[in-house]
Amino acid sequence: xxxxxxxxxxxxxxxxxxxxxxxxxxxxxxxxxxxxxxxxxxxxxxxxxxxxxxxxxxxxxxxxxxxxxxxxxxxxxxxxxxxxxxxxxxxxxxxxxxxxxxxxxxxxxxxxxxxxxxxxxxxxxxxxxxxxxxxxxxxxxxxxxxxxxxxxxxxxxxxxxxxxxxxxxxxxxxxxxxxxxxxxxxxxxxxxxxxxxxxxxxxxxxxxxxxxxxxxxxxxxxxxxxxxxxxxxxxxxxxxxxxxxxxxxxxxxxxxxxxxxxxxxxxxxxxxxxxxxxxxxxxxxxxxxxxxxxxxxxxxxxxxxxxxxxxxxxxxxxxxxxxxxxxxxxxxxxxxxxxxxxxxxxxxxxxxxxxxxxxxxxxxxxxxxxxxxxxxxxxxxxxxxxxxxxxxxxxxxxxxxxxxxxxxxxxxx
Amino acid sequence: xxxxxxxxxxxxxxxxxxxxxxxxxxxxxxxxxxxxxxxxxxxxxxxxxxxxxxxxxxxxxxxxxxxxxxxxxxxxxxxxxxxxxxxxxxxxxxxxxxxxxxxxxxxxxxxxxxxxxxxxxxxxxxxxxxxxxxxxxxxxxxxxxxxxxxx
Numbered sequence: 001x002x003x004x005x006x007x008x009x010x011x012x013x014x015x016x017x018x019x020x021x022x023x024x025x026x027x028x029x030x031x032x033x034x035x036x037x038x039x040x041x042x043x044x045x046x047x048x049x050x051x052x053x054x055x056x057x058x059x060x061x062x063x064x065x066x067x068x069x070x071x072x073x074x075x076x077x078x079x080x081x082x083x084x085x086x087x088x089x090x091x092x093x094x095x096x097x098x099x100x101x102x103x104x105x106x107x108x109x110x111x112x113x114x115x116x117x118x119x120x121x122x123x124x125x126x127x128x129x130x131x132x133x134x135x136x137x138x139x140x141x142x143x144x145x146x147x148x149x150x151x152x153x154x155x156x157x158x159x160x161x162x163x164x165x166x167x168x169x170x171x172x173x174x175x176x177x178x179x180x181x182x183x184x185x186x187x188x189x190x191x192x193x194x195x196x197x198x199x200x201x202x203x204x205x206x207x208x209x210x211x212x213x214x215x216x217x218x219x220x221x222x223x224x225x226x227x228x229x230x231x232x233x234x235x236x237x238x239x240x241x242x243x244x245x246x247x248x249x250x251x252x253x254x255x256x257x258x259x260x261x262x263x264x265x266x267x268x269x270x271x272x273x274x275x276x277x278x279x280x281x282x283x284x285x286x287x288x289x290x291x292x293x294x295x296x297x298x299x300x301x302x303x304x305x306x307x308x309x310x311x312x313x314x315x316x317x318x319x320x321x322x323x324x325x326x327x328x329x330x331x332x333x334x335x336x337x338x339x340x341x342x343x344x345x346x347x348x349x350x351x352x353x354x355x356x357x358x359x360x361x362x363x364x365x366x367x368x369x370x371x372x373x374x375x376x377x378x379x380x381x382x383x384x385x386x387x388x389x390x391x392x393x394x395x396x397x398x399x400x401x402x403x404x405x406x407x408x409x410x411x412x413x
Numbered sequence: 414x415x416x417x418x419x420x421x422x423x424x425x426x427x428x429x430x431x432x433x434x435x436x437x438x439x440x441x442x443x444x445x446x447x448x449x450x451x452x453x454x455x456x457x458x459x460x461x462x463x464x465x466x467x468x469x470x471x472x473x474x475x476x477x478x479x480x481x482x483x484x485x486x487x488x489x490x491x492x493x494x495x496x497x498x499x500x501x502x503x504x505x506x507x508x509x510x511x512x513x514x515x516x517x518x519x520x521x522x523x524x525x526x527x528x529x530x531x532x533x534x535x536x537x538x539x540x541x542x543x544x545x546x547x548x549x550x551x552x553x554x555x556x557x558x559x560x561x562x563x564x
Contacts, residue, residue, distance in 0.1 A: 027417060028417075349480075350453075350454075350455075350477075350478060350479035350480060351479075352453050352454075352455075352479040352539070352542065353422075353479045353480045353481070356421065356536060356539060357418060357422075360417050360418055367453075368452055368453065368454070369452070373451070376454070381454075382453075382454025382455070382456065382477060382478075383453060383454035411418060411422070411427070412427065412430075412480075
């Protein structure tokens with residue numbers, strides 16, 4: 001069985017062959033990797049890139065006068081330009097390399113938050129945020145007395161946009177919202193949220209960790225003030241990510257961490273900080289993984305994000321249809337606009353049992369609270385099982401998942 | 414699949430999951446402990462009634478969890494009732510050593526009925542499910558913390 005995207009030329013078989021890890025069996029069954037919202041696998045192009053840099057071009061960056069240092073620096077800075085083009089940012093110095101989306105949000109909370117916010121100011125988030133977009137703001141609140149305000153979601157897992165707009169008050173100093181919910185799959189109307197917030201002079205941070213692997217992002221068109229992403233969810237290495245920030249904000253923000261590379265001149269009396277983007281990149285950065293993140297973006301764009309989105313939409317539609325045929329299965333997250341995430345529960349079968357029993361059939365899914373405990377509380381479940389699809393998944397893998405669930409229901413009967 | 418799942422999910426486990434024993438609130442318990450693994454969502458409330466002679470006169474539980482944690486709690490309540498604190502403690506030590514794979518020389522058969530859970534050794538991510546009720550019991554016997562986690 002093939003998808004319409006495949007029939008239109010989506011090279012699924014070639015893509016699958018690009019991922020060495022997918023060519024294996026788990027417990028005697030071909031691996032069906034359906035945990036892409038947690039982390040994605042890496043194409044050979046990324047793996048080879050890492051090896052090649054270490055074999056030929058590796059040294060520290062921004063320091064040496066020797067050839068290797070120059071080559072490493074050139075490649076590191078080329079990756080910055082690559083990510084600038086990928087996100088369609090105006091300037092390459094608006095791309096700050098961080099460990100991941102989590103560190104990006106923490107950077108904004110500590111640097112922007114501590115310099116621009118004061119006691120009583122409000123930060124508006126939504127009820128579907130990942131812990132990474134909740135806890136840094138709570139920490140800031142404990143430090144300086146800001147207040148966290150939460151916009152509600154409905155039973156479908158959709159953001160109640162009117163309620164969010166109602167909560168934009170004279171005290172709101174920042175809106176921080178996810179573009180795609182990792183636990184529910186919901187795609188939020190971030191453009192509208194940004195317009196509404198900007199009409200009141202409020203900046204907006206968008207958590208793009210779940211969005212960038214699935215839909216083309218243009219931060220300039222969105223006009224968001226900050227955007228964060230994680231490389232490992234983007235078929236790139238773990239431990240590398242991006243904070244995009246508008247130049248005007250980044251210039252006005254103090255450094256996040258102190259150390260080498262972020263300074264211009266240091267004496268014991270005073271330090272003069274470096275300019276953007278280096279002001280926010282203290283210490284030796286994650287050089288090789290940054291370069292490999294550039295390779296991951298090359299790989300994605302060669303396939304085309306629109307083609308990937310179309311393929312994944314078909315997988316999700318088919319999976320949703322088959323899931324609804326399973327007695328006792330409840331979908332958690334049924335928004336009209338969804339990314340390729342299928343969160344569900346089965347009557348009287350705990351998600352962890354589902355996870356273990358699917359693994360015995362070679363199927364990898366996530367079971368748990370997905371770092372979104374308030375979402376679990378809202379739906380009144382301790383956890384969900386979550387299948388999440390990526391560019392290399394097939395309809396046959398969806399069938400394996402659904403048949404596997406059928407087997408589990410049988411043994412639990 | 415049916416063959417491989419029996420390592421972990423023996424019929425006894427399914428039986429105790431479907432019909433957990435001593436699954437009730439105990440009004441006259443003299444020790445109550447909450448066991449909670451937030452990552453999994455496994456949650457049990459363990460009720461214990463210890464007599465003046467140190468005998469576990471009654472033990473029951475409530476809560477919601479996976480089949481492994483529910484079956485483990487159910488089996489535990491059946492087995493430790495009537496035991497002394499020392500006997501229950503000894504069984505806990507054995508169970509812990511066998512399920513965490515610390516001591517391969519131990520024969521799971523020494524666990525008696527609990528041996529059905531020994532297969533959890535091969536699934537490190539699930540050991541915490543099997544041991545949550547036992548850690549809760551230990552805390553109840555020693556009158557330690559009111560909440561317990563094995564994560």
